Amino acid sequence: MPPSDVTSLLHLNTGDTNETDMIAIGLQEVNSMINKRLKDALFTDQWSELFMDVLSPFHFVLVSTVRMQGVILLVFAKYYHLPFLQDIQTDCTRTGLGGYWGNKGGVSVRLSVFGHMLCFLNCHLPAHLEKAEQRKDDFTTILHMQQCQQQLEGQAASGILDHDIVFWFGDLNFRIESLDIRFVKYAIANSLLSQLWEKDQLNIAKSTWPILSGFQEGPLNFPPTFKFDVGTNQYDTR
Known part of the structure; x- marks a missing residue:
C-alpha cells in the first residue's frame, strides 16, 4: 500500500519544483494478485492515483504510464511542455519464468522531448547474490526485445540505446x-x-x-x- 504522504519522496518540499520539468517514477512489487489486478484494470491503481493527486498542484500532468504486473512506470511533465512531447511509445519485456511471467523484466516509455529522443527504462531484475550474470543477461534481453514499434520520422532511435539519453532505474538487485x-x-x-x-x-x-x-x-x-x-x-x- 502507498504511504499517506510522498511529498519528501518526490522532493516537493525542497523549493526546487519550479526547476523540474519532468518526473519519472518507477515502482516494483506493487500488489499484483489477481483480484487487485482486476480492480486496477477498471480503475487507476492507488499508487498512480496518489502521484497524480500530489503532483497536479505543481502543474504536472501524466504523460504516459505502462504496467507489467507489479512493475509500473509513470512519466509526468509540466503541462506547458505537452505540445513539445511527441512520438510517445511504451513497451514491456517479461523475463520471469523464461519470459512467460512479468514478475521480473522491464517496462519503458520512449518519447521525443523538444526534438531529443529520451527513454525511461524501469527494471526488476533477478534477486540473490549469485545471480549477477543472470541480471546482466536479463538486461541484455530487455534491450534486445524493446525495439520501437515504428520508425519515427527523421529519428534514428530504433532501440533503447539509440536514444539521446537513457534513464535506467528500478529494483536492479545488484x-x-x-x-x-x-x-x-x-x-x-x-x-x-x-x-x-x-x-x-x-x-x-x-x-x-x-x-x-x-x-x-x-x-x-x-x-x-x-x-x-x-x-x-x-x-x-x-
Whole structure:
C-alpha cells in the first residue's frame, strides 16, 4: 500500500519544483494478485492515483504510464511542455519464468522531448547474490526485445540505446560482493561507504561489461538499501 504522504519522496518540499520539468517514477512489487489486478484494470491503481493527486498542484500532468504486473512506470511533465512531447511509445519485456511471467523484466516509455529522443527504462531484475550474470543477461534481453514499434520520422532511435539519453532505474538487485555481513554493517555504521563501492556488483559490471560503458551513475552517498528491518530505516539487524 502507498504511504499517506510522498511529498519528501518526490522532493516537493525542497523549493526546487519550479526547476523540474519532468518526473519519472518507477515502482516494483506493487500488489499484483489477481483480484487487485482486476480492480486496477477498471480503475487507476492507488499508487498512480496518489502521484497524480500530489503532483497536479505543481502543474504536472501524466504523460504516459505502462504496467507489467507489479512493475509500473509513470512519466509526468509540466503541462506547458505537452505540445513539445511527441512520438510517445511504451513497451514491456517479461523475463520471469523464461519470459512467460512479468514478475521480473522491464517496462519503458520512449518519447521525443523538444526534438531529443529520451527513454525511461524501469527494471526488476533477478534477486540473490549469485545471480549477477543472470541480471546482466536479463538486461541484455530487455534491450534486445524493446525495439520501437515504428520508425519515427527523421529519428534514428530504433532501440533503447539509440536514444539521446537513457534513464535506467528500478529494483536492479545488484548486491555487495565478497564482503562479510559484519564488515558491511561496520562500514555503514562508520560511514566507510567507499569501501563498499569497490565490491558493488553493478560497479564491477560497469568496468567489465561493454554494454554498460555509456551509463553514468550518481554518487552513492547513501547506505545500501537492502535489507531493512520491516517498516523501518534500520539496516537488517536480524
